[in-house]
Amino acid sequence: MAADLNVDGTTSSFCKVLDLTGAAIASSDVPQEDAGKDQEVSSKRDGVPSISLPSQSSEVRHFAMDMGGSLVKIVYFSPDTKNVAGMSPFSSPLLGGGRLHFRKFEASKMDQCIRFIEQKQLHLGTEGGKAVVKATGGGAFKNSKLFQERFGIQLQKEDEMKCAVAGANFLLQTIRDEAFTFTEGKKDFVVHKDGEQGGDDLFPYLLVNIGSGVSIIKVDRDGFERVGGTNIGGGTFWGLCRLLTGLKDFDQMLACSAGGDNSKVDMLVGDIYGGRDYAKVGLSSNTIASSFGQVVMDEGSLEDYDKADITLSLLRMISYNISHIATMTAVKHGLKRIFFGGYFIRGHAYTMNTISFAVDYWSKGELKAMFLRHEGFLGALGAFLQDADAQALRSTPLQGAWIEKFIKCSIPPVKRASQSVSCQEGITGGGDKNVAEKTLGSGAASLAEATRKMVMHVRSMSNDTEPAGVSSTDYDDTCEASSKNSHVTSSSMTANDYSQNQLLGKASLQVGVLHLVPTLKLFPLLRWPDRYEPNIIDMLESREEREYWLDILQGMSPGLVEKAVASDAVLNSETDSVENDAIERGEAFRSVFSAHLDRLREEPAAYGKIGLSGLFEMREECLRAFGFKDAYFDVKRQENAAALAVLPDLLAELDALEEGERRLLALVEGVLAGNIFDWGSQSCVDLYKNGTILEIYRNARSSIARPWAVDCFDKLNEKMSWTDGLSDKAGSRSGTFHKYRKALLFCDNSGADVVLGMIPFARELLRHGTDVCLVANSLPAINDITVDELRDVVLLAAGKCDILALALRGESNEVEFGKLTVCASGSGSPCIDFRRTSQELCEAAKGVDLIVLEGMGRAVHTNYAAQFQCDTLKLAMLKNARLAERLFNGRIYDCICKFEVYDQQASM
DSSP states (O other): OOOOOOOOTTOGGGHHHHOOTTSSOOOTTSOOTTHHHHHHHHHHHTTSOOOOOTTOOOOOOEEEEEEOSSEEEEEEEEEOOOOOTTOOTTOOOOOOOEEEEEEEEEGGGHHHHHHHHHHHTTTOOGGGOOOEEEEESTHHHHTHHHHHHHHSOEEEEEOHHHHHHHHHHHHHHHSTTOEEEEETTEEEEEOOOOSTTSOOOSSSEEEEEESSSEEEEEEETTEEEEEEEESOSHHHHHHHHHHHHOOOOHHHHHHHHTTOOGGGTSEEHHHHTTTOOBGGGTBOTTSEEETTHHHHHOOOOGGGSOHHHHHHHHHHHHHHHHHHHHHHHHHHTTOOOEEEEESSOTTOHHHHHHHHHHHHHHTTTSOOEEEETTGGGHHHHHHHTTSTGGGGGGSGGGTTOEEEEOOOOOOOOGGGGGGHHHHHHHHHSOOOHHHHHHHSSSHHHHHHHHHHHHHHHHHHTOTTSOOTTOOSSOSOSTTHHHHTTTTOOGGGOOHHHHHHHHHHHHHSOOOOEEEEOTTEEOOTTBSOGGGOOOBSSOTTTOHHHHHHHHHHHHHHHHHHHHHHHHHHHHHHOOOHHHHHHHHHHHHHHHHHHHHHHHHHHHOTTTTSSOOHHHHHHHHHHHHHHTTOSOTTHHHHHHHHHHHHHHHHHHHHHHHTSOTTHHHHHHHHHHHHHHTTOOTTSHHHHHHHTTSOHHHHHHHHHHHOOSSOSEEOHHHHHHHTOOTTTBSSTTOOBOSOOOOOSEEEEEOOBTTHIIIIIIHHHHHHHHHTTOEEEEEEBSSOOTTBOBHHHHHHHHHHHHTTOHHHHHHHHTOOSSSOOOOEEEEEOSOOSSSOOTTSEEHHHHHHTTTOOEEEEESHIIIIIBTSSOOBSSEEEEEEEOOOHHHHHHHHSOOTTOEEEEEEOOOTTTTO
């Protein structure tokens, strides 16, 4: 899924987590219960040449399998191993962490699973040693010999129920937006309290794990107990459906059911009561009285019934029975929460509606069915977590560091596309060279094919079920997206395949890759972390708002691609072929990102509870996936240089003003005027067509007039009264004044925004003895300044201002200025989520008594309602007319100046 945020590897407390060598991998001399049984197999294999893959560097440290009767599920962890040794101490690279991937295969097609393991090199132990893989389910015993013969590895068996519970607990306690209810087609995500303050609302709960059969488990915080079950489960549906319809693939069965009408085979209450409800017992006329009961009254044979009708009837019959048993079990044990897991449901709307209705009916409205987005991987994930090293992944400091991402591709540039065939041959040991040449004959064709596969992958929206013509990959390895199974061309995809894929998109799991970033932590100054919701707009609740913002992002894509291609040429400074490559990649980005937007139009909750900030972040991830490291690199560089050239004149103007309200107002107006420069806003993009950045800045500065849409300036002035603070421009002090100890200033855009707005504001705080830490993005996002760029800009600005130079060095002249530092936020988005901030920022927050959030992304789209344990100033220019009117009853280019004084007593 695109580029990952790296994690700062300088903190020793996370070393155990980051060093996952052999996490679930044991060397061959570890005693195993099957050692004696497999000894004969092992001796037979000694003469077999081992696979030699010189490029393998033990990237995948850990993987586990849930080998059920119907399906095999795999969870594997690939750590980030980027080395940042020798980098400047002034930078804050993020290093470490890794990714959890989820895959599934039919148990009857174990050869596909084996090939996938070979492709991903999951079977290779560290330092060339043999591996022992964690495995659960009956297939772990059945396939033990196969894995020993094929790979020389032993499957380390784990208890099936223990693994399912461990997987469910991990997801419910660690992953936001994991659980949800489903009523009449609408998902409502369930947030659980952590129980630390005595408000635990998770345990105890009932876990209904639907596999081939069904296990019903009561789960407490300290353990679990199997309290029921049934032999009528997913395998029952699969087997009967295959006998009755001839369909063999489970996903095809679910897709088929979407077009069914069960009333043609089921006997309904209305059939018995002449189309009327049975109101006395609360049964509507369309309630099923007898599954397949209608068939009894007909004289036709199996061929006379539609497969879709049969499939839907069977699906509902199984679902109703499981739900009934689960509900009665929950009532018997006094449990208020029922979670349905296993691979039977697969996010299928009809199944979830049926289960939800049944639970509500049989509990008389007292209980609600809850579902899990990673429902099918509970056992595999639980097996993964059984290793001692993996236990650290569940430790408290890491909660909040798991980020789910859905951009799961990394397309190779055209120049490198010719290498894809050899990459594939190195893994498989051969292939049809002629076929490969036909599809990979040119780099552009390879890129187009990879893009087509990604678009179809998004449309099917299941990382575990690939549509026709899409290879079985995770789309996150550079050479895979265009090379693996490249013999499948677009012509092999029929119209029927495409129609079926659209149905599958509505009926399949929608899970991303879980990225572990250990040093992303909860911001320590959040006032009420458990109540914190960054987004001001609820994209799930308001269809109108959702459609509007999806259209905005879609419409801005062409201009974004244009800037990205131009910046790419500057960054690479290579030949025309590279420039052409950038154009191709730009169009590929547009296709794939548009597919994601279309997917959200079709199913708003497809990616969990995604807000506007999530959409912005998805766009940046998609850009990185297609090789655009910094889409506005060239623009930012030019604007920074232009703004720095006039900085001395601006500082001279400010210094000519006397201390007091006029000077503070000029500083605040400067921040607001500078904030107009936002390439993420279409209205601001239009301004660039009619003037230079300095002309735009001067016009904005002159047009800012109070009162603003939100105007707390008087309150700010009262708190920051510096009238008697400094008696002259040289900085000598007289009188008394309020002084903040330390301020965090969250910067927004490059150019005039940071240079002519935030830096002068920071300088004023420094003059009065306040320590200032300027905070910027860790990764690029539109024209937002990054931490590395900010450090360069601050150094250049310090060359033009003695106060900045002294503050940066931490030195004093006649007066003691504050100290100036710069740090990374941990974000790669125009917004910021304070549940995921860098360790460096959390350290910088110590002693802070003032936070300044600047820009629409950080102060309006997110965090407008956020409260902190210190005074907070939120400054932004509103560059969207709709948002200005609907949220603030204002107009485009109105301003926000929201100042909140921290009341420590009120927070107790």
